[in-house]
Amino acid sequence: MSIPVKLLSVATAVPPYKTSQRDAAMAAHQHFSARFADFERLAAVFETSGILTRHLVRPLDWYVQPMGWAERNSVYLQGACDLFVAAASKALDGAGIKAADVDTIVTVSSTGLATPSIEAQVGARMGFKTGVERVPVFGLGCAGGVSGLSIASRLAKARPGSTVLLVAVELCSIAFRLDKLTKENIVATALFSDGAAAVVVRAGEGGEAAIEMSGQYTWPDTIDIMGWSVDDPGLGVIFDRAIPPFAEANIAPALQAILATANLSLTDIDRFVCHPGGAKVITALERALTLNQGTLEHERAVLADFGNMSAPTALFVLERTLKTGLEGRNLLTAMGPGFTASCVSLQRAA
Template sequence: MRSSHLGEGDAQYNQYDRDIFLAANSPISVALLSLGTAVPETVLRQEEAKELARRLFGRRSAHFEKLAPVFDNAGIEKRHIVRPPDWYEGDHGWKARNDVYLEAAEALYEQAARRALDAAGVGASEVDCLVTVSTTGIATPSLEARVAGRMGFRADAERVPIFGLGCAGGVSGLATAARLAAEREGKTVLFVTVELCSTSIRLDKLSKANIVATALFGDGAAAAVLRSGGSGVASVEGGGEILWPETLGIMGWDVEDPGLGVIFDRAIPPFVEDNMDHAVGQILAKLGVERTGIDRFTCHPGGAKVVAALERSLRLGDGALDHERAVLRDYGNMSAPTVLFVLERLLAEGMPERTMLLALGPGFTTSGLSLVRG
């Protein structure tokens, strides 16, 4: 059953974002200086992923062969994962999974952060604030603290670790970093998001959602350097979030033994098609930006059906989200970092005058951020 369109009174605009995260309302402009991305070395091609899933689930699930075409229709050719394929055939509990998360997340954090800092010509000791987004593992102390000595961060750098944003974290985290940068002239913020979705693959959970996740998920990290004042590859204009009520069961993670259990509702594509356009209109209205002023929407490619639903809802035309499909094809869905991989491709091609980043995540939430060419 398709979800009905939600009116303005139903979708909740995040007051916090509207009033204090909009860089457009700050007297200090915030520049995006650079992006950096990183992925693990191990490459898993889609046909290999399908055979792995067949070994993991096929002998114990009469429904696997019925669901197996999801691997063929996902629009993915390969993805990068943090362990060799045979690791995923083992029986791993919370500690073993989180140990893998900590080791790999620290390494990917450093790679992405160094690439972004080098591209910006900024030293690690110049960073005033560290914003870190990750939801696929637990790190206490948080990731930026664990790598601080190796990276060369200052002891007095402000630390802002954020958990629970899921796929929306790339946009919401970048927006938070921009808001913090706007606090004073010359403030430099490093934003890093790391997600290791493959560590959630579970042998004990033979649900449709878990098999779909095995067909979609990859691992990766992305980083951005922002600074108030001056210029960069783009400037942050502002953005916001929309939270739809009574939608907690659409997307997220269940905290279970022996690890996280993915929540994927089959209603996601129709929900996106019915509701995304109105949500974007709400965010743009708060920004004071006309819809015609957006030259390109740069979206998190959660899956092939979600990309198609975004094109229909936003009236973009079939195939308009070409960079999104290319990133999905080459990396799969890496959760929060994925949208920044798309933005990286757009910047390499030549960014239009104004682009709006969009991502969907647990809540059910959409996050939007408008960038103007630097």
């Protein structure tokens, strides 16, 4: 009989610069409206996004300065390291585990480059042991937190008793670009923010939740939906298709296909815990999954308070769900570049 993988703790962290959506909209208007004829029409996304506040790694004034990739990535390295330490330390404290007792670290990030990867950069600060196994993961975007938890749970299952730490950290704001006069760039400026989340898992007793199964589904011929372009000034967001209608039309069959591998179906799910990509995405998910409007209340609350932080965001929703009490079978889901849906099924620990 296999030993169940348990989620021991979840913790989150955000950078210090809290910005209201109103202030962000005013800054965007000041720097885009005179140069981009379609700005006023597109600027409505600041109001319809469902976001009230966001946390950024630098104050708003920093983002309007001319800068290139090297400066942006330098800020990424510093900010990602600080957020990693903050989130990981809280998660380990919550699990009652010392950093020196972590056997494997899964680090998920797609908003900057770090070689050595982030967990190595902060190894001395955290106190990780010299024999810790490092598993950095890049390129999963918004699906990274859920896919990272899937990877972490499989590694824990393969080595019962070992402690696996997952950290998802993203600094989406360093990709804010004043030189890109495109709809995609305006939408990104209105939606994205910075944050980190950490999870500790182990195959064994105890914990807050049992990880039952996980999987991914990648739609053919969809690599154009979401991703990064790499330019001299920095990363540039790619949105080549509208995501809410795609999610509404395609997410349910994809999740059904994943669940079928474990002899489960959508009707077996008591609660969906979703990545809140934006207000329209949340509404599309409720329609696709035949949920009453307003069902995804934690998703809307996280989006309002923090914006879309990419990979960590679904784990922020999971943290809130755990605090209010996990009941029945919960399906943690997110979509990201690929274009891919990822999910993890959790149940309250016995």
